[in-house]
Amino acid sequence: MTDVTFKKAVTPSEIIQTDSYFFIYQNNSIFVDDSKKSDISIPILKIDDALKLKLEDICFLGSIGDRACYSAHTSSLDQDIGLKSMNVRALYEKVDLLFWNVAGYARQIHDWNLNFKYCGRCGQKTERKEDEHVRLCSKCNLMSYPRISPATIVAVVKDGQVLLARGVNFPNKKMFSVLAGFVEPDETLEDCVKREVFEETGIHVKNIKYFKSQPWPFPDSLMIGFTAEYESGELVTDQEEILEASWFSPDNLPLIPSKYTIARDLIDWFVENNGS
Numbered sequence: 096m097t098d099v100t101f102k103k104a105v106t107p108s109e110i111i112q113t114d115s116y117f118f119i120y121q122n123n124s125i126f127v128d129d130s131k132k133s134d135i136s137i138p139i140l141k142i143d144d145a146l147k148l149k150l151e152d153i154c155f156l157g158s159i160g161d162r163a164c165y166s167a168h169t170s171s172l173d174q175d176i177g178l179k180s181m182n183v184r185a186l187y188e189k190v191d192l193l194f195w196n197v198a199g200y201a202r203q204i205h206d207w208n209l210n211f212k213y214c215g216r217c218g219q220k221t222e223r224k225e226d227e228h229v230r231l232c233s234k235c236n237l238m239s240y241p242r243i244s245p246a247t248i249v250a251v252v253k254d255g256q257v258l259l260a261r262g263v264n265f266p267n268k269k270m271f272s273v274l275a276g277f278v279e280p281d282e283t284l285e286d287c288v289k290r291e292v293f294e295e296t297g298i299h300v301k302n303i304k305y306f307k308s309q310p311w312p313f314p315d316s317l318m319i320g321f322t323a324e325y326e327s328g329e330l331v332t333d334q335e336e337i338l339e340a341s342w343f344s345p346d347n348l349p350l351i352p353s354k355y356t357i358a359r360d361l362i363d364w365f366v367e368n369n370g371s
């Protein structure tokens with residue numbers, strides 16, 4: 096699959112009439128084809144067959160190779176559509192990275208179609224525009240685009256140690272990670288980093304530097320990564336969001352996030368730059 100890429104588009108090309116990839120969602124689950132028991136894959140369906148499965152909100156996303164890609168919603172059970180449902184995050188490393196990335200994009204387009212069926216201002220049913228990912232209200236003209244919620248995530252370093260915390264909402268309660276939080280209206284990304292780190296741990300930071308970003312479709316974040324240095328303050332955890340926070344050396348790390356996360360990339364960066 097190395098030469099094949101995903102080509103994003105909004106209007107299906109006339110060339111694409113054959114079998115297509117369907118990224119089918121229900122809540123936090125994606126439906127996969129596990130008929131080849133050793134392997135799981137994104138289901139390949141003809142449009143007519145997809146319609147027979149009563150998929151809803153079928154939305155064209157682009158193409159992978161000569162196959163079109165669609166996101167869709169189903170309310171059906173696994174056995175009714177002959178596919179197996181699994182948690183979206185669990186798909187990682189079970190399919191090629193290309194498909195994992197498109198699955199994330201499809202998830203966000205799916206959620207947008209599901210969550211913006213009605214106008215948030217006047218309650219009228221919205222219609223999806225043909226040539227752009229926007230849902231339009233015919234009554235008051237409000238336009239609803241796919242929602243993206245920016246969040247900052249930061250590795251704070253002090254004397255060769257990194258600040259990691261156990262969050263109240265982490266799926267694994269033993270796991271520690273770098274601090275993260277949603278950007279509020281009126282904030283710069285740097286303001287957000289400073290506020291989140293202080294609110295959650297009582298620490299002031301300086302030298303905030305951009306690291307990289309990662310779309311995080313769980314459900315609709317864009318994680319914007321930073322590194323920062325400790326400036327002042329004593330560790331005090333805000334028990335509402337953080338159960339425990341501490342400074343860790345590269346050779347004494349706790350359980351940390353998996354490889355595909357920007358959190359892990361930040362911790363790996365810290366280890367590379369502070370290891371012996």
Ligand SMILES: [Zn+2]
Nearest residue numbers: 214217232235
């Ligand atoms: Zn409206």
